[in-house]
Amino acid sequence: MDQLFTTYLGDLLAGLWMTVRLTAVAFAGSLVLGTVVAAFRVSPVAPLRALGRFYVELFVNIPLISLLVVVTFGLPDVGVTFDLFTCAAISMVLLGAAFTCEAIRSGVNAVPVGQVEAGRAVGLDFFGVLRHVLFPQAFRSVVQPIVNVFIGILLSSSLAGVIGVKDLTLQVSEINNKAALGLTTYLLAAFAYIVIALLAGGLGSRLEQRLKVLR
Amino acid sequence: MSTQDSLFDVAGPRARRRIRIATLVSLLVIAAVAALVVLRFAQAGQLAADRWAEFTQGPYLLFLLAGLGNTAVAAAASAVLALPLGLLLALGRLSKGGILRRVCTVWIECFRSVPLLLVVYIFVSGLPQYGINPDIFWKLVIPITLCSSAVMAEIFRAGITALPSGQAEAGLSIGLSGGQVTRAIVLPQAIRIVVPSMVAQLVVLVKDTTLGYAVSYPELMKTSNNLTAYTNHLIQTYLIIAAVYVVTNVLISHFARWLESRFSGRSARLGRSAVGAGIG
Numbered sequence: 001m002d003q004l005f006t007t008y009l010g011d012l013l014a015g016l017w018m019t020v021r022l023t024a025v026a027f028a029g030s031l032v033l034g035t036v037v038a039a040f041r042v043s044p045v046a047p048l049r050a051l052g053r054f055y056v057e058l059f060v061n062i063p064l065i066s067l068l069v070v071v072t073f074g075l076p077d078v079g080v081t082f083d084l085f086t087c088a089a090i091s092m093v094l095l096g097a098a099f100t101c102e103a104i105r106s107g108v109n110a111v112p113v114g115q116v117e118a119g120r121a122v123g124l125d126f127f128g129v130l131r132h133v134l135f136p137q138a139f140r141s142v143v144q145p146i147v148n149v150f151i152g153i154l155l156s157s158s159l160a161g162v163i164g165v166k167d168l169t170l171q172v173s174e175i176n177n178k179a180a181l182g183l184t185t186y187l188l189a190a191f192a193y194i195v196i197a198l199l200a201g202g203l204g205s206r207l208e209q210r211l212k213v214l215r
Numbered sequence: 216m217s218t219q220d221s222l223f224d225v226a227g228p229r230a231r232r233r234i235r236i237a238t239l240v241s242l243l244v245i246a247a248v249a250a251l252v253v254l255r256f257a258q259a260g261q262l263a264a265d266r267w268a269e270f271t272q273g274p275y276l277l278f279l280l281a282g283l284g285n286t287a288v289a290a291a292a293s294a295v296l297a298l299p300l301g302l303l304l305a306l307g308r309l310s311k312g313g314i315l316r317r318v319c320t321v322w323i324e325c326f327r328s329v330p331l332l333l334v335v336y337i338f339v340s341g342l343p344q345y346g347i348n349p350d351i352f353w354k355l356v357i358p359i360t361l362c363s364s365a366v367m368a369e370i371f372r373a374g375i376t377a378l379p380s381g382q383a384e385a386g387l388s389i390g391l392s393g394g395q396v397t398r399a400i401v402l403p404q405a406i407r408i409v410v411p412s413m414v415a416q417l418v419v420l421v422k423d424t425t426l427g428y429a430v431s432y433p434e435l436m437k438t439s440n441n442l443t444a445y446t447n448h449l450i451q452t453y454l455i456i457a458a459v460y461v462v463t464n465v466l467i468s469h470f471a472r473w474l475e476s477r478f479s480g481r482s483a484r485l486g487r488s489a490v491g492a493g494i495g
Contacts, residue, residue, distance in 0.1 A: 062460060066453070074450035077261055169336065183342075186333060
C-alpha cells in the first residue's frame, strides 16, 4: 500500500490523464464526424445517403480492437504511420462517430412528425423548421444517448492499452506486473472510471432537466 | 413516415437538377478516394496475389475457423451466463426490498461504468495473487458475464417498465400474489419485448470476446495475430478478420431487426438508446 503511493502514484495519475485526454479527443472528434455522417444519412443525395448507411453499418459492427490493430499494425504496410495516441484516437473517432450518428438520428426521429409538418404549415422554410422546431426538441432527446456514447468512449479508451497507449487500465496492469499490490490499484482505477461516468451522467441529466419543457 | 423524411419538400425541377449534380460530384469523390486507397495498396505491393492467396488454402482457413469457433464458444457461454444473471439483477432492482434493491442497483451501475478490460486484468493478474486462478477461458468469460449482465439487466428493466401498469394491477386484483404476477403476467410479456434487444446485445458480446487478444485466449483476433507472426502479412490478415467480424455482426443485427419487425409494436420503442452504446 505504501509502495503504491510512494512509487506508483505518478504512473497512476499519468494513466488517468491519458485516459481523460484520449476520451476527450475521441468524444470531440466523434461529435463532429458523427454529425457529418448523420447529415449524409438524411441528405437527398443518394450516394451520400448510401455512404452514410455503409459507414454506420461498418463501424457499429467492427470490434474496436480489430480496428486498432488494422490502423496501428496494418497501415504501416501501406506506408501510413501515425504515433500510438493518434492511432488510438483515429480508431475511437471512427467508431464513436457511427454511434453518435445513430444517437443524433434517434433524437431527430423522436420529435413527432406532426411538429415538423406544423412548422412547415405555418410557412417556415427548411432552416426555419430546423432552428425553431426540430433542433430545440431534438437536443433534449439527444442528451441521454450522447451521454451514453461518451461513457462508451470512456470505457473503450481502455482498449487503447492493447496497442501500447499507456492509459489508466494499462498502467494498472503494468504496476501489478512489477509489484503485486493486490486489488487496491484495480479498485482505485475502477473508482476513477465510475466517478467520470457518474459525473457525465449527472451532467447529462441536469442538461436534460434544463432543456425540458412542460407540456 | 419518419421525422427526418418530412423535413424536405418533394424536389422541384431546379432542386432535382442540383441533386443530380451533387450525386455526380459525390460519386466522383467517392470513386477518387477508393482509387487512391487501391493505388496506395498497389504501390506498397500489398495487392500481390501471393499475399492474399493463403486465405484460400485449407490449413490457414482451418486455423482461422478454429479461432472463430472459440469466439463463438466464448460469446455463447457469456450469453448463457449473463442472461439469467441480468434478469435476476433487473428483478432485484425493481423489487421493493430495500437492501436487495440497493445492492442490485450498485452492482448494475458499477459494472456498467467499468471497462471490461480492467475486469479482465483483475482476473488475469489481480485475483491470482489471492490464489484464485481459473482457466484462461473463464478469465475472459467471467468478466464479460459480469459486465454484460449489468447491461442486460437494464434492458430487462426497460422491458418490464415498458409494460402498461394495468397488466400487473389486473393480476393483483384477481388475487394473484406478487411473485405470481411477475411469473405469469409480467415476465412472459416483458421477455417478448426485449428479445430483439437481447439478440442485438449478442453483437456486443462478440466484440467483447476480442479481448481474448489481450489475454491470449485463442479466439479469432488472437488467432489472426498468431497467424501474422508466421506469415508476416499483417494488413491482409487484419483486414480479412475485421471483415469477418463485421459480416458476423451485421448478420446478427439483421436477425435482431427481423425479430423486432415480427414482434412489432412495443419492442420498437425500446430501441438502442435504452441502454449504453456498446462501443468497444
